[in-house]
Amino acid sequence: MKISYAWLKEFVNLNLPPEELAGCLNQIGLMVESVTAAGEDTVFEIETYANRPDTLGHLGVAREIATLLDLSLKTRNWPLKELPQSTSSLVDINILDPQLCPRYCGLVVKGVRVGPSPDWLKKRLEAVGLRPINNVVDVSNYVCFSLGQPIHTFDLAKLKGSKIKIRKARKGETIRTLEGQRVELEPDMLVIADETTPVAIAGVIGGEESGITESTTDVFIESANFNPVSIRLTAKKLGLSTDASYRFERGADPNAAPVAAVMAASLLCEFGGRVSRGLLDVYPAPRKPRSITLRLRRINELLGLEIEPEFVVKTLTGLGLKLKEQGPQVWTAEIPSFRVDLEREADLVEEVARFYGYDRIPSAVTPVKSFELPADRRRDRVWRLKEVLFHHGFDEVINFSFTDPEKEQSWQTGCQPIRLQNPISAKLSALRTSLLPGLVENAVWNFNREAEGVHIFEVGNIYYWEQEETHRENLNLGILTTGLRSGRTWKENEKETDFYVLKGAVEDICYYLGYDQLSFEPVEHPFFEPGQALRIQVKNEPVGLLGLLNSNLARSYDLERPVYCAEIDLNELLRKQPRAFSFQPVPRYPGTSRDLSFLVEDSLNYQQIQQQLQKLNIPYLENFQIYDRFQGKSLPPGMVSFSVRFYFRHSARTLQTEEVDRAMQEITSQLKSTLKIRLR
Amino acid sequence: MSSLLEKIDHYRRLFADQVARVKEAREVEELRQAFLGRKKGHLTLLFEEFKTLGPEEKKSAGRQLNELKSEIQNRLGELEQKLQAPARVKQLEDLTLPGRQLYWGAPHPITLFQREIERIFISMGFSVEEGPEIETDYYNFEALNFPPHHPARDAWDTLYINDKLLLRTHTSPVQIRVMEKKKPPIRIIIPGKVFRRETPDPTHLPMFYQVEGLVVDRGITFAHLKGTLEYFIKALFGEKIKLRFRPSFFPFTEPSAEVDIECIVCGGQDAACRVCGGSGWKEILGAGMVDPQVFKNVNIDPEVYSGWAFGLGIDRTAMFAFQIPEIRHFYENDLRFLRQFNRR
Numbered sequence A: 001m002k003i004s005y006a007w008l009k010e011f012v013n014l015n016l017p018p019e020e021l022a023g024c025l026n027q028i029g030l031m032v033e034s035v036t037a038a039g040e041d042t043v044f045e046i047e048t049y050a051n052r053p054d055t056l057g058h059l060g061v062a063r064e065i066a067t068l069l070d071l072s073l074k075t076r077n078w079p080l081k082e083l084p085q086s087t088s089s090l091v092d093i094n095i096l097d098p099q100l101c102p103r104y105c106g107l108v109v110k111g112v113r114v115g116p117s118p119d120w121l122k123k124r125l126e127a128v129g130l131r132p133i134n135n136v137v138d139v140s141n142y143v144c145f146s147l148g149q150p151i152h153t154f155d156l157a158k159l160k161g162s163k164i165k166i167r168k169a170r171k172g173e174t175i176r177t178l179e180g181q182r183v184e185l186e187p188d189m190l191v192i193a194d195e196t197t198p199v200a201i202a203g204v205i206g207g208e209e210s211g212i213t214e215s216t217t218d219v220f221i222e223s224a225n226f227n228p229v230s231i232r233l234t235a236k237k238l239g240l241s242t243d244a245s246y247r248f249e250r251g252a253d254p255n256a257a258p259v260a261a262v263m264a265a266s267l268l269c270e271f272g273g274r275v276s277r278g279l280l281d282v283y284p285a286p287r288k289p290r291s292i293t294l295r296l297r298r299i300n301e302l303l304g305l306e307i308e309p310e311f312v313v314k315t316l317t318g319l320g321l322k323l324k325e326q327g328p329q330v331w332t333a334e335i336p337s338f339r340v341d342l343e344r345e346a347d348l349v350e351e352v353a354r355f356y357g358y359d360r361i362p363s364a365v366t367p368v369k370s371f372e373l374p375a376d377r378r379r380d381r382v383w384r385l386k387e388v389l390f391h392h393g394f395d396e397v398i399n400f401s402f403t404d405p406e407k408e409q410s411w412q413t414g415c416q417p418i419r420l421q422n423p424i425s426a427k428l429s430a431l432r433t434s435l436l437p438g439l440v441e442n443a444v445w446n447f448n449r450e451a452e453g454v455h456i457f458e459v460g461n462i463y464y465w466e467q468e469e470t471h472r473e474n475l476n477l478g479i480l481t482t483g484l485r486s487g488r489t490w491k492e493n494e495k496e497t498d499f500y501v502l503k504g505a506v507e508d509i510c511y512y513l514g515y516d517q518l519s520f521e522p523v524e525h526p527f528f529e530p531g532q533a534l535r536i537q538v539k540n541e542p543v544g545l546l547g548l549l550n551s552n553l554a555r556s557y558d559l560e561r562p563v564y565c566a567e568i569d570l571n572e573l574l575r576k577q578p579r580a581f582s583f584q585p586v587p588r589y590p591g592t593s594r595d596l597s598f599l600v601e602d603s604l605n606y607q608q609i610q611q612q613l614q615k616l617n618i619p620y621l622e623n624f625q626i627y628d629r630f631q632g633k634s635l636p637p638g639m640v641s642f643s644v645r646f647y648f649r650h651s652a653r654t655l656q657t658e659e660v661d662r663a664m665q666e667i668t669s670q671l672k673s674t675l676k677i678r679l680r
Numbered sequence B: 001m002s003s004l005l006e007k008i009d010h011y012r013r014l015f016a017d018q019v020a021r022v023k024e025a026r027e028v029e030e031l032r033q034a035f036l037g038r039k040k041g042h043l044t045l046l047f048e049e050f051k052t053l054g055p056e057e058k059k060s061a062g063r064q065l066n067e068l069k070s071e072i073q074n075r076l077g078e079l080e081q082k083l084q085a086p087a088r089v090k091q092l093e094d095l096t097l098p099g100r101q102l103y104w105g106a107p108h109p110i111t112l113f114q115r116e117i118e119r120i121f122i123s124m125g126f127s128v129e130e131g132p133e134i135e136t137d138y139y140n141f142e143a144l145n146f147p148p149h150h151p152a153r154d155a156w157d158t159l160y161i162n163d164k165l166l167l168r169t170h171t172s173p174v175q176i177r178v179m180e181k182k183k184p185p186i187r188i189i190i191p192g193k194v195f196r197r198e199t200p201d202p203t204h205l206p207m208f209y210q211v212e213g214l215v216v217d218r219g220i221t222f223a224h225l226k227g228t229l230e231y232f233i234k235a236l237f238g239e240k241i242k243l244r245f246r247p248s249f250f251p252f253t254e255p256s257a258e259v260d261i262e263c264i265v266c267g268g269q270d271a272a273c274r275v276c277g278g279s280g281w282k283e284i285l286g287a288g289m290v291d292p293q294v295f296k297n298v299n300i301d302p303e304v305y306s307g308w309a310f311g312l313g314i315d316r317t318a319m320f321a322f323q324i325p326e327i328r329h330f331y332e333n334d335l336r337f338l339r340q341f342n343r344r
């Protein structure tokens, strides 16, 4: 909202330099966004709030400044040159829906010479960014930006009959607006109608047909009050936002309506107009002023200071409230009708604080009376998991939760996507059902910008319809690795990433978070190349997938290098109970190790072998580790060679060679029967 | 002529005496020659003498002689190793070559900044709460005292899923969810993703991060709000940062405030400053005393309890703190951008 310094001076005597005035406006929350010199005038662009329609006119801003500076507002008189006829003999106002139109005032001004406005008026309007049109339209804008009360002017000659009806539109009715647009009206929209048709959309915009033109001589001034919600719904539906609707939807002051009508009429007298006798003022259910009890104690309690009661009285009186002392330091405050925002005691506390100055309120430490233990360690675990991935050289990314549903379809995530009702664009019109498409896009982006390898992860929600009407958001972890790994030095070349880089990261996450019973099962899934994916399981329950990205998908993103990726359901994983930590004594006696290389049928995979090795019941066997896998022509067909190192230890003494030899014989014989191994 | 045993003892002491004075490898060899030399070594001569002894004498002298010999050998061996060790280590040719560095992945700057904020509040005894990103109109607006069809909603331009569900426009619904479950005292912060129907431009995106704080207890005042936020901003931006509180409007707080901090880019010295527009101030957070209607909506008696709340945009604040010109950088995920934050 633009505020002209010269215009403010019409309401209050001010002589501060503009910068000082800007400081005053900031102090009371009318935040100045810019100060511009405009000839002799200065224009302030101020931030106004949805609950303060009174500041949408210069009078309201003047009232605030006057209160702050302890000045009084000027009283202005609006003399009228009157016609012999009474207003009621010329027009007949009928409010058919007093809910939507609580008050309607009207005056007729005859014999107006429509033409360009005088310079003073043009200057005022131009200062606040309005384009002067003609003196009648300019007067209505001047009144609106003075008082914050929108008014509308009709060419009386164009209204059929003398009846003005404020009613809801009828099905099928249309109107051509002042902007020249034909609008279909709907039955819940309030209109101003003459005997036959709507002539204005109430509180939003006037009709072209009844508008002021060069040939207008007789003007009907409408100054009314409309229901804010009704105006907002109508304006939204029509996609129109006008100076009038902007003010009405915030709640205009019903008591400004008669004042604005008289002010406009008086100004039209300057252009030859003569005003009908007696303001027509239809106000079927006059609003009673609101009263609020205000306690000084409460002000001090909420603000944390000791304020003088005199300051409270002076400030609130300046703002137009009527304070009556109810008891010691307790008042009943009668709220002026222009302050729609003042409804509770807390609202008055804010008024006192604003004018006292937030900067003068002391600062204090918020007292702590108790400490609370965190409800769970979930957030710590998510951070721990990120640390493991940082350690493995993965960078963290954050992608939009939005997705292009067309594009995501090719991923066949198997989740019903949640679409937005009013998306910004088609590309952002649904919520993602997987983190992997975003990670793949990140890989493409970076490959196109000099990257030779991309190793990234994201922790974030995916969203989908679980059933009809039941939505679900789920915390997932996505990991992707492709291309060269960093770590090239003069001593060694960088290496191409591979499946086991990814798998190692997943295993380490589970290891360092204490999820012990980790296993993998081969799985077929549309994300991955056939036969090249595993289901990740903890305690035999699925928690995610990992594998080589399906080559058709990779090709659709123009990715040439193999892409390995994983997606883990963190809700599922973090719900599992991690192994409880327990300290193990440090061994006091040396251990020993033996290697065993053996052949098995190549239909066996390592995990199956591992499961058998874990089942071995051998004294002093502490651990084992695979260190080679080999398949080749030198081996009998259909066989694969594994080499495993076994570690032995006795907790209370050094092991004898013969004991270890016996253990190895036992291992060999057990594996011969369970895995049908052949020694190499 | 003294007995062999006495001679053994003599040479033992002689060796101990001489070996203590050895400083170079050359001397070790000399000592070895003197004691173990094939022809004239002291011990060699003793062994010659030993051969002439009778069987009884041989028994005790033999053991001692052998002990002394291995003692001398071991000692000289040790000494040799100690004195000659540097010569045996492979020499590196160029120590100025770079060392082996290890690449650590970079945390996303939003994560990083969010953690800094969390740390400050956790140190003041706050706990961290989270809530859903898909919300209902009730939690996102109504319970927070936004009447239906009120223009106040315009500043929170909303993405809707259907007539009942929307993407939360702020983290404030979590305030309601926590207050519904828990009785005061409450002392929490709420970080998270929020969504607005904003067309992307350098400072706006339809998704960004916020952190919200809430304190509810008996006797909480606006002065407490000021004190806590002043500490927080100083902890984040440094002891010397200037800040100001000015009145504002939010439906869920009353009185409401906005907090500006001094522009760290131009210090208010540049009328054309891209960051503060020349005002010298940068709006950083919104705050206020919890509105009594919000308390009523969660069955907390506003006559008994009071509270303060604040909300801050993590992206915007991080942009300001790190002087990042455009918000889109956060979600483009260009590694050349992200990896810089490894060094924060």
Ligand SMILES: [Zn+2]
Residues within 6 Å of the ligand: B263, B264, B265, B266, B267, B268, B269, B270, B273, B274, B275, B276, B277, B278, B279, B280, B281
């Ligand atoms: Zn600046």
